[in-house]
Amino acid sequence: MASGRLLATVTCTAPVNIAVIKYWGKRDEELILPINSSLSVTLHQDQLKTTTTAAISKDFTEDRVWLNGREEDVGQPRLQACLREIRRLARKRRSTVDGDSLPLSLSYKVHVASVNNFPTAAGLASSAAGYACLAYTLARVYGVEDDLSEVARRGSGSACRSLYGGFVEWQMGEQADGKDSIARQVAPELHWPQLRILVLVVSAEKKLTGSTVGMQTSVETSPLLKFRAESVVPARMREMLSCIQARDFQGFAELTMKDSNQFHATCLDTFPPISYLNDISRKIMQLVHHFNTYHRQTKVAYTFDAGPNAVIFTLEDTVAEFVAAVRHSFPPETNGDKFLKGLQVTPVLLSEELKAALATEPTPGGVQYIIATQVGPGPQILDDPHVHLLGPDGLPKPAA
Known part of the structure; x- marks a missing residue:
């Protein structure tokens, strides 16, 4: 497995969002492009959030993912689409930046552990928070600074709206490649305090x-x-x-x-x-x-x-x-x-x-x-190493 030589470990949190103008229906199943625009409110992470830790190491032999303590099939198409997209963006960035400033090898495998502090798959937008958190955390591990709408969207359409706090619009876009189907904040979290x-x-x-x-x-x-x-x-x-x-x-x-x-x-x-x-x-x-x-x-x-x-x-x-x-x-x-x-x-x-x-x-x-x-903020990076969900061996820490 891993011998304690993790090259990078990052832990982030991401919020749930609730659509007030709903997204339902796709014009492209693979790219997850919607047939209409939608608008959501980001809920506060003090009450509802996903926490995700991602770690990469040259000792890992395969990509692995754990959700709420249980190992998931890393071959799931949507999970694969997110990983592929992040690595593509990281390669693109590496080709335009001096290699020395990006020491992480893109050939290294990643381990990801994720937990929700609310019920999963019960209609509480768990996949939106989960994939937004995955995209945001992987981006930090791989040094990607692009708009992450596309990465999050490939996991779960409405996940792109969880990349921002406050009030968020997901523009349906018109281009076939989906490059203009992105989320944007329309009002910040403190806009409507009541x-x-x-x-x-x-x-x-x-x-x-x-x-x-x-x-x-x-x-x-x-x-x-x-x-x-x-x-x-x-x-x-x-x-x-x-x-x-x-x-x-x-x-x-x-x-x-x-x-x-x-x-x-x-x-x-x-x-x-x-x-x-x-x-x-x-x-x-x-x-x-x-x-x-x-x-x-x-x-x-x-x-x-x-x-x-x-x-x-x-x-x-x-x-x-x-x-x-x-x-x-x-x-x-x-x-x-x-x-x-x-x-x-x-x-x-x-x-x-x-x-x-x-x-x-x-x-x-x-x-x-x-x-x-x-109403709450968008994704956050947690700097305290004690909150990492993965231990020094790259495996989930035992539940406290």
Whole structure:
């Protein structure tokens, strides 16, 4: 294996992003080029993040990858595409820079260990955070300084949006080679300090229909998807950008919900139909609309990716009341004290009028827990060697 002679070890973290204008469907499967642009909000890494360590050594005999402590098949096409792309960019850089300043041999194999601090493959954008972190970490190990949109995108389309903090647009691009299909930050993380995000974890189980297969079927069979990409999304992107710039919560919230609803409508319009939502997801939607109707304004918005978990957007002054509404509608069965994770929220009592307005029969245990978070920064490099996930031998450190 390795004899402690690691040439370079780098550890980085990367965030989850949640799309408010959804990406669904590719025009090129291999390059992962989308049929429409999308826009996302980067969540704070204090609550949700992937941590990745990459190490290279002349003693390694093969590339190896571990995810959440388990070794993965390094031959996965998307993993291979990321490694290939990074090494291509590193070679290109080496050919234009004096070789002495790039001492790392591109022929050396790499070991990668990655952990998520949230459920994987449950519709919480784990692959986006994971591949963004992989691209960012490999780039640091191999001395690549190019735009990493293409590298991250080859792993998971929406991963390119996790390369930036704040509010991020992934431009669909028009070129066949995808060089113009890149992510860019449209507003920094501190642009809207009052914005809060609540992740309502309904099910942490792996979803039945993966996003990749779901998208392919939708592109092939859903006329609504084609209409959405060509006729609806371009105007929505413009409108969403302007709501974010103006910090117009009502506009932002309503557009977020409409776009989520339309994305799931295209899944139902797919043949055979795909359903990522379950009964609890629909009850959360109902709860949000009843809450907003009671207040006579849109104070809370939901969005759902390819999974049953809800992501709620609201403003700081509404968080406590809405958390109380969720707790009332989905009373925790056993974990009352651990029901809320992340940012601290002061408990409040709901008024009897609001309880009546919510008009839902409580569903105990319907929501397993809530993660309270806010808008956060892009990938970070961790300088402390103690946080490396790989030991001096290039193998994962035993779990603490």
